Amino acid sequence: MAPRTLFEKVWDAHQVQAETADTPAVLYIDLHLVHEVTSPQAFSELRARGLGVRRPERTLATMDHSTPTLPSGADGRWPFADPQAAAQVQRLEQNCADFGVELHPLGSPRQGIVHVMGPELGATQPGMTVVCGDSHTATHGAFGALAFGIGTSEVGHVLASQCLLQRRPRTLAVKVDGTLRGGVTAKDLVLAIIARLGVGGGTGHVLEYLGPAVRALSMEARMTLCNMSIEAGARAGMVAPDDTTFQWLAGRSRVPSGAAWDAAVARWRSLPSDPGARYDREMALDASALEPMITWGTNPGQGIAVTGRVPDPAAEKEAAARASAEAALRYMGLRPGQAIAGQPVQVVFVGSCTNGRIEDLRAAAQVLRGRKVQTRTLVVPGSMAVKKLAEAEGLDRVVREAGAEWREPGCSMCIGMNGDVIAAGQYCVSTSNRNFEGRQGQGGRTLLASPYTAAASAVAGAVADPRPLLEGR
Amino acid sequence: MNPIRVIESRTVVLPRENVDTDQIIPARFLKTTSKEGLGRSLFADWRYDSAGTPRPEFVLNQPATQGCQVLVAGDNFGCGSSREHAPWALVDFGIRAVISTSVADIFRNNALKNGLVPVVVDAAAHQKLLSAPGAPVRIDLESRTVTLPDGSRASFPIDGFARYCLMNGVDELGFLLSQGEAIDRFERSR
Ligand code: SF4
Numbered sequence: 001m002a003p004r005t006l007f008e009k010v011w012d013a014h015q016v017q018a019e020t021a022d023t024p025a026v027l028y029i030d031l032h033l034v035h036e037v038t039s040p041q042a043f044s045e046l047r048a049r050g051l052g053v054r055r056p057e058r059t060l061a062t063m064d065h066s067t068p069t070l071p072s073g074a075d076g077r078w079p080f081a082d083p084q085a086a087a088q089v090q091r092l093e094q095n096c097a098d099f100g101v102e103l104h105p106l107g108s109p110r111q112g113i114v115h116v117m118g119p120e121l122g123a124t125q126p127g128m129t130v131v132c133g134d135s136h137t138a139t140h141g142a143f144g145a146l147a148f149g150i151g152t153s154e155v156g157h158v159l160a161s162q163c164l165l166q167r168r169p170r171t172l173a174v175k176v177d178g179t180l181r182g183g184v185t186a187k188d189l190v191l192a193i194i195a196r197l198g199v200g201g202g203t204g205h206v207l208e209y210l211g212p213a214v215r216a217l218s219m220e221a222r223m224t225l226c227n228m229s230i231e232a233g234a235r236a237g238m239v240a241p242d243d244t245t246f247q248w249l250a251g252r253s254r255v256p257s258g259a260a261w262d263a264a265v266a267r268w269r270s271l272p273s274d275p276g277a278r279y280d281r282e283m284a285l286d287a288s289a290l291e292p293m294i295t296w297g298t299n300p301g302q303g304i305a306v307t308g309r310v311p312d313p314a315a316e317k318e319a320a321a322r323a324s325a326e327a328a329l330r331y332m333g334l335r336p337g338q339a340i341a342g343q344p345v346q347v348v349f350v351g352s353c354t355n356g357r358i359e360d361l362r363a364a365a366q367v368l369r370g371r372k373v374q375t376r377t378l379v380v381p382g383s384m385a386v387k388k389l390a391e392a393e394g395l396d397r398v399v400r401e402a403g404a405e406w407r408e409p410g411c412s413m414c415i416g417m418n419g420d421v422i423a424a425g426q427y428c429v430s431t432s433n434r435n436f437e438g439r440q441g442q443g444g445r446t447l448l449a450s451p452y453t454a455a456a457s458a459v460a461g462a463v464a465d466p467r468p469l470l471e472g473r
Numbered sequence: 474m475n476p477i478r479v480i481e482s483r484t485v486v487l488p489r490e491n492v493d494t495d496q497i498i499p500a501r502f503l504k505t506t507s508k509e510g511l512g513r514s515l516f517a518d519w520r521y522d523s524a525g526t527p528r529p530e531f532v533l534n535q536p537a538t539q540g541c542q543v544l545v546a547g548d549n550f551g552c553g554s555s556r557e558h559a560p561w562a563l564v565d566f567g568i569r570a571v572i573s574t575s576v577a578d579i580f581r582n583n584a585l586k587n588g589l590v591p592v593v594v595d596a597a598a599h600q601k602l603l604s605a606p607g608a609p610v611r612i613d614l615e616s617r618t619v620t621l622p623d624g625s626r627a628s629f630p631i632d633g634f635a636r637y638c639l640m641n642g643v644d645e646l647g648f649l650l651s652q653g654e655a656i657d658r659f660e661r662s663r
Contacts, residue, residue: 016659017652023634026652028659038556040506045646054656066504084504091506135555135579151557151583153645161649163656167632199491200549200575233552235578299491299552320547324490415500424523436495436553438518 003274006240007171007206010146010271014129016163024165030128031145032158034061034101035114036092037417038133042156043095054162056100060123063089064113065417067106069380069407078106081419099159112383112409115139115353119223120385122252126241126268131158136353136433137236138229142222143249144241144271146206149230169235170280172205176213178288183467185363186221187355187431187450189213190228191293191303193285199301202234205281208273209239213287219248220359227354228433231300240272292466294340295435295448297328302435304340306453306465312336331437332445333425341463343447347428348377348404348458349440350451352414355431356382358389360451365395367455367469368402374461377404378420380412404458416441429457474588476642479613480569482542486606487532492546493553494580498562511558512565532606533566542569543610545602549573551580560584570612572619574599585635586645592619598627614640 004012011027019025032055039061046052053059066085072078080086089106096103104110110117115136118124124140130147131137133155140147150164157164174193180186194201207229209222217225222239229237239245246265249255256264291305302325304311313325313336329336334343350356350364364379379399381387387409390396396406413420414432416439422428424443431454432439435446447463456466502514519531527534544563550573551559560583563571570590581591592612594602601621602608608622614636618626638645 016655021633022637024632026649026655028656037503041508041557044507049646051650065500082504088504088506133555133557135553137555149555149579151555151560151579151586153557153583153586157646157649160646161652161656162660163649163652165634165645165649199552200577203549203575203578230553233549233577299493320488320490323488324547327489417500417503434493434495434553436493438499439495442499442518442523 003277005171005273005277005279006144006208006238006271007146010127010129011168013127019168024167027129027164027166029131029158029162029164030058031118031123031130032059033114033118033130033132033137034059034155035065035132035134036063036088037065038152039095039155040088040091041152042159043099045156046099046159051160053099053101053159058162059101059159060118061092061096061101062104062111062114062117063092063106065411065415067410068418069410069412069420071408072107085418109384112385113353113356113411115227116356116382116386119143120252120383122249122255125249125255126245127271131164135230136227138234139223139227139353141226141229141236141238142219143245144238144268146236146238148235170205172202172207172234172281172283173279174207174209175282175284176209176211176287177284178213178286179216180213180287180290183452183470184290184292185450185452186217186224188290188293189287190225191295191300191448192290194228194232194301195293195303196283196285197232197301199231199299200233202229202232205234207232207234207237208279209237214239215242218359219244220357223357224354228300231433241268292450292453294429294453294463296332296334296340297325298331298435298437299328300433300435300448302328303448306341306449306463308340310334310336310338310340341465343427343463345427345429345447345457345462346375347422347426348373348375348454349380349413349428349430349432350454351378351380351382351412352432353382354433355451356380356386358386360431361386361390361395363451364455365398366473367452367459367466368404369398371402371459373403373458375458377458378407378413379404380407381409383409413440415439429454429463474642474644477588477590477639478615479611480542480590481609481611482569483607483609484543484545484602485532485538485541486545486603488547488603490547491549491552494551494556494559495553497551497559498556503556503558508561510565511562512567515562515566537607540567542567543572543612544568544570545572547573548575550576552577555579555583557583557587560587560589564589572599572602585639588639590614590639592629594619594627594629
């Protein structure tokens, strides 16, 4: 057989029907994650057609977007932002009960952002196909799964048939040589990749991250990397599974144990791309040359080193790109040529499916320990499990003593649906994934960065390079 | 879904690149459990000021664009989230086709399932459309072409199956459910 890529192996193993000129492939889905925002209309469609969920055991739900991050009151009631949010969450409970879907509801020990929860349970495994009505499903590609976001109609398709109609995407190898330097993280790496590729550069492609710098990343860091593949327009990003992957997964509740585990690992070892496998496109990057990154504009491709200067739109050759950079600067209220470091900020957000895992909170705490924040600072664990672990390590105390807020798990200020928002005109250094206009609140201005950079900016009250604050720590 | 063969309308031009789904419909409007009425929130933060008053300078608020069913936008339209609320809002508002030089993957899939036709044309054709706001266009799915303001025609690619579904009002779920036996066989074989 001709050498195949990781993507091709996973794709081939899930084709119920191969694609033809006239029809797309019928692709089997191993794991379907569900949350409250993109599922209600899909369940309604099932009801309208008298259909059930074909494989409830392959379906797993939680609530994260509309959920409050302040604790429930003495009466056990949650402080929902508005009745609509409460109704949406209640609807998910009803739907899961009616259709027999496992749900990890608000307050339960496994609740969390859907892309944090799935891997934690061991539900996401190498070689699987994983979908969710959420574009950051790309996160799960860190395990060597083919994972991508779908719309609500497709959520209905998967619920009813456990399959999707899909055209085979093309592949793009992102080869990262060298070693990330101190204070430079997977978040900086992916921001640099998107700055290079552009926000539409990955459209139609599945990215595979390769090379020694990727091999050296922890699973948490690989999830951060794959998570933002969508921000380059790619629906999925993948990292081939290896010992790091297997060690991380071993013992989790949904992975097999004993002989079945050994057999699974043996199978997973055959997944990495074969030598000589061909990609439709390739790009290369040197990790050693990277510095902490931060965005200055209104899409995730508009990023620069934290030591850099805001670019001048006049330098853009293409009219459309120039217009878009000008619009971004106008919205952001930044000046061409100004140093980004030192730009005052009013809010810092550490959390989200990009950077809300334990390593991210440890990174933020490493900077915050024994210091005080100058901004409103929210630290929001990605899941209940992350929160518990962080509290066992005393990170909540570090955060609180620095003057920052320690919250309950959820999407929170990444999307601002639950009332955690920034005010119009405010600047927020955020560890989330999107700096779109108004993403964190109407008129709010988002600068995307790593947990180190976010925490350092909280301490400085302005955009700051975290490296000096990490010395000796 | 109603079959679609031809869309004839004047265009409304929004000459911005990377129009993302948070602009098409901001997240605060996603707390609904239905698909109805989302057109009100289409481009909410561009259409209305913070007091909820329409901004007269925004193109969709101008009298000349009322009733236009074809939106011409900049490159990489619909990037960002997987929210199907974006095409639901566009369709509810009355938009039936979006023309750009590229359309984000998930948005395109979502659009097609809601009878919103994504039309991707080359830069030259795009330029003609951008520079003639309000021009009448005719999008023909049969011939996969769009007539441009100067009378010439540009072809656009569209997946054969998606085109078949649009032209015949077929929905994909029906097709998937008809594959039940093959899915059973696949499940047994693993
Ligand atoms: S944390 Fe943000 S990006 Fe991730 S699932 Fe929640 S809203 Fe989406």
